[in-house]
Amino acid sequence: MKTFYTSSYIVKKNTSKLLFWTVFIWPITLLMGLEVIITEKDIQTFGLIMKEGLFSIGIPLYALIVVVFFLQMVAREFYIGKSERILEFLIAMSNYKTQFYGRLLGVSMIVLISNLFYAAILIIFKGKSYQIGKLLHQFDFLDTKQLFEFLIALFLFSMFVILFSVLVGIETRDVSKISQHLGSVYLLIISASIINLISNDFIQKKVLLYIPFFNISSIDFQTSxxxxxxxxxxxxxxxxxxxxxxQKLFKKRVEIQ
Known part of the structure; x- marks a missing residue:
């Protein structure tokens, strides 16, 4: 029960800030701009790109969006410092497992809430906007199996990105340096996508296949x-x-504090 109390506190604390809701302005602005400037040729080109590289391009692109808008928040929630004693007091001095899983569930819920808003925005534009509607219809080539695979891959990739950010938060001694250390997460995402794009078929299917995180964006529509x-x-x-x-590293940091 305390785990859910902790997670609800994390969600409420972050969603009550006006800055959190501003992250939904950029996709609306982007879609409105595209509605004006996009052409039929652009739509056809986009469709070809997505059919060839939905996994290798779409998943890393989404992960970069997550990094830009949410990983500062994720890392800060796991930063072990004096400011977090307020949270510890509010959950009645619960143990480290409650702290850890409560925070992890809380930040995951925030990312999920954000994804639902992004999905709602896309659905509205798909139904109401002419050019954007045709652009989004380029994904209609996905059958149920392919869509399910893509959503699972998206979830796994996002979880890796979130957990790497949790590691940054736990290991960072100075909260002002969190953004600096998150550079390693940026580098990891970019390197994963670049390696997959420049690798030949043999490396993708025989080497990267067995390397966690890197293997997700190597999926394509021919993957067995x-x-x-x-x-x-x-x-x-x-x-x-x-x-x-x-969890064990978090316990060690709590004991040190």
Whole structure:
């Protein structure tokens, strides 16, 4: 119960800030601008790009958006310092597991809430806007299986990005340097996408297939069901180990404080 109390406190604390809601202004502004300047040729080109590189381009692009708008918040929620004693007091001096999983659930809920808003914005523009509607219809080539695979891959990639940010927050001794240390997360995302784009078919299917995080954006529409299962299995197992390791590291930092 205290875990959910902690997570609800995290969600309320962040969503009550006006700055949090400003992150929804940029997609609306972008879509309104595209509605005016986009051409039929642009729409066709976009459709071809998405059919060829939805996983290798779309997932890293989304992860970069998450980095820009949310990872400062994620890292700060796991920063162990005097300011966090207020949170510890509010949850009645609960143990480190409650603290850790409450914060992790809280920041994950904030990202989920944001995704739902982004989805709602896209649905509205798809139905109400002429050019943007045609642009978004370029994704109609996805069947149910492909859409399901893409959403799982998006979730796994996002979880890796969030957990790397949690690591930055736990390891950072000076809260003012969080943004500086998040550069490592930016670099990881960019390197994962670049390596997948420049790698040949053999490296993607025989090497990157078994490397967690890097294997997600190597998925394409020709990836076999067996390889999909291997990728998702490896990544889920790695995420589980990652969470357990972060929990122990969090405990160590709490004890030191």
């Amino acid at each position: 069901l067996i390889n999909i299962v291997i990728i998702f299995g490896i990544d889920i197992f790695t995420l589980t180990l990652f969470i357990i390791g972060l």
